[in-house]
Every structure is written in structure tokens, then in C-alpha cells.
Amino acid sequence: MALPIEDYALIGDRGTAALVGKDGSIDWLCLPRFDSPACFAALLGTEEHGRWLLAPADEVVSTSRRYVDGTALLETTFTTSTGEVVLLDVMPTNDSRADVVRRLTCTRGSVRIRHDWVVRTDYGRVRPWVSRERAHGHEVVVAVAGPDKFVLRGPRLPHGHGGHHSDEFDLSEGDELTFSTTWVQSWRDVPEPMGFDERIDATTDQQRAWSARSPEDVPHADQVRRSLLTLLLMTHAETGGIVAAPTTSLPEDFGGERNWDYRFCWLRDAALTLESLLGAGYDEEALEWRRWLLRAVAGDPADLQIMYTVDGGRQLPELELPHLPGYAGSTPVRIGNGAVSQRQNDVLGEVMIALELAREAGLTETRNSWSLQRALVDELAEHWDEPDNGLWEIRGPQRHFTHSRLMVWVAFDRGVKAIEEHGLEGPLERWRDLRDRVREEILDKGYDVERGTFTQHYDTSEVDAALLNIPLVGFLPGDDPRVLGTIDAVMADLDADGLLLRYRTETGVDGLSGDEHPFLACSFWLVSALAAAGRRDEAGALMDRLCGLTNDVGLLSEEYDADHGRMAGNFPQAFSHLALVQAALALR
Numbered sequence: 346m347a348l349p350i351e352d353y354a355l356i357g358d359r360g361t362a363a364l365v366g367k368d369g370s371i372d373w374l375c376l377p378r379f380d381s382p383a384c385f386a387a388l389l390g391t392e393e394h395g396r397w398l399l400a401p402a403d404e405v406v407s408t409s410r411r412y413v414d415g416t417a418l419l420e421t422t423f424t425t426s427t428g429e430v431v432l433l434d435v436m437p438t439n440d441s442r443a444d445v446v447r448r449l450t451c452t453r454g455s456v457r458i459r460h461d462w463v464v465r466t467d468y469g470r471v472r473p474w475v476s477r478e479r480a481h482g483h484e485v486v487v488a489v490a491g492p493d494k495f496v497l498r499g500p501r502l503p504h505g506h507g508g509h510h511s512d513e514f515d516l517s518e519g520d521e522l523t524f525s526t527t528w529v530q531s532w533r534d535v536p537e538p539m540g541f542d543e544r545i546d547a548t549t550d551q552q553r554a555w556s557a558r559s560p561e562d563v564p565h566a567d568q569v570r571r572s573l574l575t576l577l578l579m580t581h582a583e584t585g586g587i588v589a590a591p592t593t594s595l596p597e598d599f600g601g602e603r604n605w606d607y608r609f610c611w612l613r614d615a616a617l618t619l620e621s622l623l624g625a626g627y628d629e630e631a632l633e634w635r636r637w638l639l640r641a642v643a644g645d646p647a648d649l650q651i652m653y654t655v656d657g658g659r660q661l662p663e664l665e666l667p668h669l670p671g672y673a674g675s676t677p678v679r680i681g682n683g684a685v686s687q688r689q690n691d692v693l694g695e696v697m698i699a700l701e702l703a704r705e706a707g708l709t710e711t712r713n714s715w716s717l718q719r720a721l722v723d724e725l726a727e728h729w730d731e732p733d734n735g736l737w738e739i740r741g742p743q744r745h746f747t748h749s750r751l752m753v754w755v756a757f758d759r760g761v762k763a764i765e766e767h768g769l770e771g772p773l774e775r776w777r778d779l780r781d782r783v784r785e786e787i788l789d790k791g792y793d794v795e796r797g798t799f800t801q802h803y804d805t806s807e808v809d810a811a812l813l814n815i816p817l818v819g820f821l822p823g824d825d826p827r828v829l830g831t832i833d834a835v836m837a838d839l840d841a842d843g844l845l846l847r848y849r850t851e852t853g854v855d856g857l858s859g860d861e862h863p864f865l866a867c868s869f870w871l872v873s874a875l876a877a878a879g880r881r882d883e884a885g886a887l888m889d890r891l892c893g894l895t896n897d898v899g900l901l902s903e904e905y906d907a908d909h910g911r912m913a914g915n916f917p918q919a920f921s922h923l924a925l926v927q928a929a930l931a932l933r
């Protein structure tokens with residue numbers, strides 16, 4: 346049985362990432378890439394679906410965790426009645442290998458340790474063939490199945506029985522044991538052992554140097570640094586693609602069907618991530634992502650997808666995995682994402698904002714980068730008034746979502762500014778006209794005069810938390826009465842214990858059964874909107890509360906179940922962390 350979501354922490358090497366539980370068990374890991382099939386999938390099932398445990402065998406009196414300062418190296422300290430042991434979990438970066446390194450150090454007394462290495466490939470479905478071999482002068486345990494080979498190294502290797510490789514041993518004060526699991530393609534030889542100290546030190550230095558550039562002049566500066574590092578871990582180093590989260594099917598509704606795969610690069614989430622990184626002064630990531638975008642989107646602009654695989658691939662069919670019981674019984678477990686084929690008219694607006702910020706940060710347009718933007722805006726000009734699935738990727742009937750139209754306005758607006766302010770070439774008059782037409786339409790059809798609020802779509806008086814973006818993208822000033830009315834309506838209609846729902850699911854707009862919890866990014870948008878409205882005290886108080894919802898190591902999932910004080914949805918989620926950074930910048 347998996348732990349509460351907030352009891353996990355993330356480690357990663359910017360190729361993939363793992364969730365380490367407070368109990369010392371790695372319950373989620375896909376190797377070698379974020380969207381590869383998991384080899385440890387206990388998160389969505391049981392230990393029989395794969396996990397790697399290193400923890401005290403006896404009762405643990407207390408557990409504390411922290412990331413080593415300025416890094417994503419995780420330290421878990423277990424105290425038992427006989428002593429204390431520290432577990433360091435690291436995925437070394439920048440070495441073109443896929444390894445997880447786990448180091449146990451006994452810091453007091455003596456502690457009996459339990460080791461359980463259970464590899465299952467194909468998301469917990471396949472038991473690999475496991476054997477002991479000698480390689481490079483040492484004994485190793487090797488698990489092979491299909492395309493994958495996993496190599497366990499360590500000073501004391503566990504023994505096989507019943508599909509597990511297990512062991513128990515005592516550590517005394519001063520003892521230090523380091524284990525590693527390395528992935529290679531099954532047809533390759535067992536790779537050379539790595540220099541653990543050297544790789545741990547190099548990873549520490551790289552991550553510290555990166556996070557040292559995080560802004561100090563913002564509220565909750567330490568949390569902002571953690572959020573930025575978390576976004577970095579979700580950025581695929583080799584390709585520049587940014588995943589929405591490293592997990593699939595952590596439920597939005599415990600026991601329900603709202604379980605989705607986030608291990609892909611959404612143009613929306615990635616563009617917003619970039620906006621946060623640029624806002625925090627991380628400029629060079631913009632170049633990498635723009636290169637990713639140019640490759641992924643290359644071709645006919647009419648074929649634009651709203652999400653891609655991390656390497657820019659277009660195929661991510663949604664499948665169900667019936668062999669997995671799901672987190673807290675939430676089924677189906679899904680891989681791939683059917684929203685890939687949806688029409689979401691907001692996406693280009695988000696991309697145009699990120700690219701505009703990159704331009705302002707000094708990233709000059711190349712012939713290709715501007716031609717691409719121009720082609721995409723021209724394509725939007727043909728379809729901007731069509732209904733869509735909106736940014737929440739609803740699976741009910743398409744609508745004329747006000748937020749989607751807002752972002753259409755943004756796409757034309759940023760296109761116009763690129764021509765007017767940066768001297769780029771394009772159909773200025775046409776885009777200006779369209780921008781003005783969309784604006785008039787939004788003010789006419791997306792605003793409910795009686796309620797004094799913008800509405801979720803053109804045929805409703807319901808609101809949507811995404812409307813909080815109206816002042817944030819510059820459509821209206823933050824203190825415009827229509828914005829103030831919208832903030833009040835959103836707060837009144839979507840409040841759940843002081844946090845914000847995305848929209849009211851009971852209207853049936855999303856076409857799904859069940860309910861969901863407050864969506865954390867929306868509450869951070871409220872912070873930014875309140876700040877823009879001049880309501881800084883309220884904004885600051887909400888920011889304090891939201892930062893207090895992070896888990897013990899500063900991570901946030903997609904949603905928060907305030908009734909039970911637990912996290913819900915995929916974890917950690919870029920959307921929540923990027924919105925946290927943006928809110929902190931808004932309060933700067």
C-alpha cells in the first residue's frame with residue numbers, strides 16, 4: 346500500500362525521476378526516461394509491482410527528511426530505539442547514465458537494516474530474469490527483461506527468493522554502505538562502476554550553482570528556490586522538453602476515474618514553466634526550450650498538438666493498465682493522454698508570452714523561430730472563433746471558453762507587439778484587427794453584466810478560476826471594476842476552505858464522473874490577481890497559507906484535499922510550482 350502522496354520526495358537526473366517514500370522505499374521510477382515504463386510501480390499498486398526499500402528493520406521512532414541545501418539530493422534520517430541512520434538518495438546528473446545511488450550512514454548507536462530490491466518491468470507486470478554475475482571485478486545482481494537491464498551494486502548484495510532480492514544486516518556508528526541501481530539496454534554489457542563520491546560531489550556542485558541564482562528579494566525565497574529546482578528536475582536535459590509531472594494516475598478524486606498521465610510536455614505547462622524561469626532570471630533555459638519547440642512543432646502549423654513526448658514525439662495514445670490496482674484503488678491507471686488530440690485554443694497565447702519574455706531577456710529571434718510564430722498565429726487567425734476543450738482539457742462538449750478567447754487575444758497581442766516593438770515582420774493590420782475583434786467579443790459575450798463578472802464560457806453565468814488571468818496577461822488593469830467583480834465572484838463560487846477549485850464540477854461541464862479538490866495553481870493565481878488589484882495584504886496572507894501546504898521537503902501536488910489535509914493528483918506538479926514562483930514574483 347502506497348504512502349500518502351505528501352510522504353514522497355522527488356529525486357531526478359533530468360532524464361527521469363523517482364519518488365522516495367518516508368519509509369525509505371522508492372515506489373516510483375521509470376527508466377531511462379520520464380515516460381519509460383516503470384520498473385518500480387508500487388505507488389500504483391503493492392510492493393509486488395516493484396520497489397526498492399532500504400530502511401531500518403526495527404520500529405522507527407521518528408523520521409525526518411531534508412534536501413541537502415540548494416540541491417535535490419535527499420537525506421532521510423531514521424531514528425530507532427537503538428540508533429540513527431541517514432539515507433542519502435541521489436540520481437547523478439550530467440553523466441549520460443541512468444543510476445540511482447543510495448548511501449546509508451549510521452550516525453549513532455547501531456541499526457538493523459532491511460534491504461528489498463524488487464524490479465518489475467512494464468509498470469509492475471513483468472518479473473525479470475535475475476542473476477548474480479561478476480563484472481569489472483565485483484559481484485553484481487542483474488535483472489533482465491525485454492529491452493531493459495538493471496544492475497544492482499553494493500558492498501553487500503541481497504539474495505533472491507520469491508521474486509524479491511532481500512537482506513538484513515546491522516550498521517554501527519560510522520558505518521557507511523553505498524548501493525546503486527543502473528539501467529542499460531539489455532543487449533549492452535554491465536557498465537563500469539561509477540566513482541560514487543565524485544558523482545555525488547559533482548551533482549551537488551552543479552545543482553548548488555544553479556539554485557544559487559534563485560531570487561532572494563521575493564517572499565518565501567527558500568520555497569521559490571525549491572520550486573525552481575523542482576521545475577529543473579522536470580526539464581529533460583538532453584532535449585529541453587519539460588514534463589508536467591513525473592507521475593501518472595495519482596488521483597484527483599481518491600477512488601475515482603480522474604487519473605491522468607502527466608509525463609509529457611504540454612505546450613501550456615512548459616510555456617508557463619519557462620515564464621517562471623525567465624521571471625526568476627533563468628534565461629538560458631529559454632533557448633533550450635525554444636529549440637525543443639521548433640523541432641516538436643516543425644511542419645504544417647495546422648498539425649500543432651497541445652502536447653508532445655519529451656523528445657517531441659507525437660504519439661501518446663491513452664491506454665489503461667488493468668493489472669495495476671491504482672493509488673488508493675483509483676482506477677483506471679492510464680498511460681498516454683487522450684487530451685493530445687483536443688483543440689485547446691489557449692495554448693498559442695501561452696507560448697507567445699513565453700517567447701516574448703525570452704525576446705525581452707535578450708534571446709534574439711532566428712529566421713526559423715519568428716517564421717514559426719508567424720505561421721502559428723496565422724493558423725490561429727483561421728480558427729480562433731471555434732469552440733474548444735479549454736485549458737482544463739474537459740472531456741464534455743466543446744465550448745466557447747472565455748479563458749481560451751483571452752489567450753487568443755494574447756496570441757494576436759504579442760504578435761502585434763513583436764512587430765511594433767521588436768521590428769519583426771508580419772501582417773500588422775490583420776493581427777491588430779483580429780486582436781480588437783476578439784477583445785470586443787470577450788467583453789460582450791464573456792462578461793455577465795448582471796453578476797458583474799467574466800464567465801467560464803459564453804453560455805453560462807458560472808465562473809472559472811482561469812479568469813483570474815485576465816489582469817495577469819494585461820487584458821484589463823488589475824483594479825478594473827470588471828476584474829474586481831471577477832475576483833469576488835471566483836472567490837465566492839469556487840472557494841473550498843480558503844483554496845480555489847478550478848470550476849464547479851457539478852455543472853457537468855467536464856464530462857467526467859466524481860469530484861475533485863482545489864487546484865493549487867488556481868489559488869496561486871488568486872495571489873497574483875489580488876496583488877494586481879492592490880489587495881496585497883490578502884495576497885500575502887494567502888501566499889503564506891499556500892506555502893504552508895507544501896510537504897516537509899517543499900513539494901506540491903496538483904490539488905489539495907483540505908478536508909483531510911492531504912495532497913491529490915500527480916506529484917510534484919510543475920503547474921503548482923510554476924504558479925508559486927509567479928505569485929512570489931507578483932508580490933516582490
Ligand SMILES: OC[C@H]1O[C@H](O[C@H]2O[C@H](CO)[C@@H](O)[C@H](O)[C@H]2O)[C@H](O)[C@@H](O)[C@@H]1O
Nearest residue numbers: 589605611613614682684736737738920
Ligand atoms: O481534468 C481533466 C484533465 O486533466 C488533465 O489535465 C490537467 O493537467 C494538464 C497537465 O498539467 C494541464 O495542462 C491541464 O490544464 C489540466 O487540466 C489531463 O491531462 C487531461 O487528460 C484531463 O482531461
